[in-house]
Amino acid sequence: MRHAHTVEQVRAAEAELMARLPAGTLMQRAAHGLAHAVLDLLDGGYGRRAVLLVGSGDNGGDALYAGALLARRGCRVEAWLLSPRAHEGGVAALRAAGGRVVRGVPDTASHTERAERPDVVLDGIVGIGGQPGLRPEAVAALDALAGVPVVAVDVPSGVGVDTGELDGPHVRAALTVTFGTHKIAHLVDPAAAACGVLHLVDIGLDLPDAPLEALQxxxxxxxxxxxxxxxxxxxxxxxxxxxxxxxxxxxxxxxxxxxxxxxxxxxxxxxxxxxxxxxxxxxxxxxxxxxxxxxxxxxxxxxxxxxxxxxxxxxxxxxxxxxxxxxxxxxxxxxxxxxxxxxxxxxxxxxxxxxxxxxxxxxxxxxxxxxxxxxxxxxxxxxxxxxxxxxxxxxxxxxxxxxxxxxxxxxxxxxxxxxxxxxxxxxxxxxxxxxxxxxxxxxxxxxxxxxxxxxxxxxxxxxxxxxxxxx
The missing domain is CATH 3.40.1190.20 (Ribokinase)
Structure with a gap:
């Protein structure tokens, strides 16, 4: 059975697990799963280019740590920080691995030659706690990267996670890598149509009965x-x-x-x-x-x-x-x-x-x-x-x-x-x-x-x- 849990259920399970694990363990599990899914999509990392769209939440941290792992595999990684705050440990890890970090959308982003376009974009803009719709800077970043395959971190940013509904601009992903369990937006349209292929990473959550499931x-x-x-x-x-x-x-x-x-x-x-x-x-x-x-x-x-x-x-x-x-x-x-x-x-x-x-x-x-x-x-x-x-x-x-x-x-x-x-x-x-x-x-x-x-x-x-x- 494929289960889809609510944000409240997932957060409660994450809190219970984090209380028993060393700090940062859960994020590292998610980042490793995310990075390997991206490597599979790209058929390797060497010589590839990835852009990370990073918001202020933990999924931005997941994207940054995954970006550090990609950089160690020979991928050129650049993170665009779309919020005044970003996960400090993730930013440091990416820089230490040779990745580049910039604030906002680079002025040259929409004019980059096709040969320099990234091979993949990681959507770490908004996590499962976000509301439907996106802020103008996120929309501008997505517009600048139009046509590049997007890997959504947990859920495509801008969708209604607990409802499957859409209200305003949102990410349309080629691949969504989610953690612990599926969320309702992954299975219920119209949001499900924005998720692309789903890939579930097991991070060890102990979850209650799900309100929505899909027969296998x-x-x-x-x-x-x-x-x-x-x-x-x-x-x-x-x-x-x-x-x-x-x-x-x-x-x-x-x-x-x-x-x-x-x-x-x-x-x-x-x-x-x-x-x-x-x-x-x-x-x-x-x-x-x-x-x-x-x-x-x-x-x-x-x-x-x-x-x-x-x-x-x-x-x-x-x-x-x-x-x-x-x-x-x-x-x-x-x-x-x-x-x-x-x-x-x-x-x-x-x-x-x-x-x-x-x-x-x-x-x-x-x-x-x-x-x-x-x-x-x-x-x-x-x-x-x-x-x-x-x-x-x-x-x-x-x-x-x-x-x-x-x-x-x-x-x-x-x-x-x-x-x-x-x-x-x-x-x-x-x-x-x-x-x-x-x-x-x-x-x-x-x-x-x-x-x-x-x-x-x-x-x-x-x-x-x-x-x-x-x-």
Missing amino acids: PYDVARLLPRPAPDAHKYIRGVVGVRAGSARYPGAAVLSVAGAASGLCGMVRVVGDPAVTARVRESHPEVVGEGRVQAWVVGSGGDEHAAEALATATGEGVPVVVDADALAHVTGRLPAPAVLTPHAGELAAMLGVERAEVEAAPLAHARRAAWTYDTVVLLKGRHTLVVRPDGRGRVTTTGTPWLATAGAGDVLGGLIGALLAAGLEPYDAASVGSWLHGAAATLASDGGPLVAGDVARAIPDAVRGLPGRPVL
């Missing part, structure tokens, strides 16, 4: 329901799908495709006879009405969505509520549920503008989960799954090619199958989202795809998990 392949393999040797189709679970309409028949086909990927024992489809007939043409294994352990409702439901939602939630089994059915959720539902809106749908449910949700997805997903007292899955580049208590998971699998019509219908069906197979809503939503992204990556193989490709790749995504679970 071993977690998915552990959570995924697997058929017992004596299993039959009813034991493995039956999911019902109420989706599609005369206007959107394909939504039912794709919802069933996600549900019928082999993760539960049976799929039932209920609705317009013409729509269900079309579904059975594509999926002859699907059957009609009967008892189910979970429902999927709403995709392409059009004017029938309200009735489908009321009927499904009246049975008391878990329900995946998607698309058109979301407009009819006005309060706590009478059955366990997973709501699966995209940003526009969540905005309508909360009475805000879509842009507000996109600027602060975690805050709005948490608000919706609390408001409706259920699990909310907010679709996006990094999909969020949030419980009513505010804890959440973020999905980091997937590909930009997954932004295609019908992909959400497949996801809803997949989550419904996992609910029917016995997972709780929180686990079903987060495992389903992870598999959906992994299947899309496999199906895409670097190129375009359509929603049906994602459904067909789900079995391969499961086979690729550690331990090779058997469908």
Whole structure:
């Protein structure tokens, strides 16, 4: 599991550890990890040039000590001190190693010949305690070095560390080297998109439970329901799908495709006879009405969505509520549920503008989960799954090619199958989202795809998990 902790949690853990270690040990651990990550990025240090952008905090100290290590590896290192104060020990260490230290942004910085441009910039401007946005001198330094790859120290300066939000200028990194644990900004957009590749350095922190986490392949393999040797189709679970309409028949086909990927024992489809007939043409294994352990409702439901939602939630089994059915959720539902809106749908449910949700997805997903007292899955580049208590998971699998019509219908069906197979809503939503992204990556193989490709790749995504679970 990849964990993301808050600034308060990290600082408490650092204070506890520093009380047991010689002074400066923690910073040296961070600096060594940072320096080696930069050396890996540069494929060595000899003959390279690095510029350190240094603020007044400890991450500026991390950058300075890392710069000293780079200088000892033959790298030409120059530190630009962007604050009246800088870590004195770090400045001394860099100078002793042969590095150069200047105050502010050098007058010649924006006019340096291309051949003299640095190979890398280390962003030590603002640490995890900083507020979103940057001061003018930091913006000027970044402008002078535009086009040079940036390695962010702990987090890209200027992002909202505990929120994942942006408010003003910020660093956009090629690589972010963080220490002890991931922070929320590393996983939650829009800040996560500014982090580039993430590299975690273990510095020995003892941390409490994290408010946000990201499943990894071993977690998915552990959570995924697997058929017992004596299993039959009813034991493995039956999911019902109420989706599609005369206007959107394909939504039912794709919802069933996600549900019928082999993760539960049976799929039932209920609705317009013409729509269900079309579904059975594509999926002859699907059957009609009967008892189910979970429902999927709403995709392409059009004017029938309200009735489908009321009927499904009246049975008391878990329900995946998607698309058109979301407009009819006005309060706590009478059955366990997973709501699966995209940003526009969540905005309508909360009475805000879509842009507000996109600027602060975690805050709005948490608000919706609390408001409706259920699990909310907010679709996006990094999909969020949030419980009513505010804890959440973020999905980091997937590909930009997954932004295609019908992909959400497949996801809803997949989550419904996992609910029917016995997972709780929180686990079903987060495992389903992870598999959906992994299947899309496999199906895409670097190129375009359509929603049906994602459904067909789900079995391969499961086979690729550690331990090779058997469908």
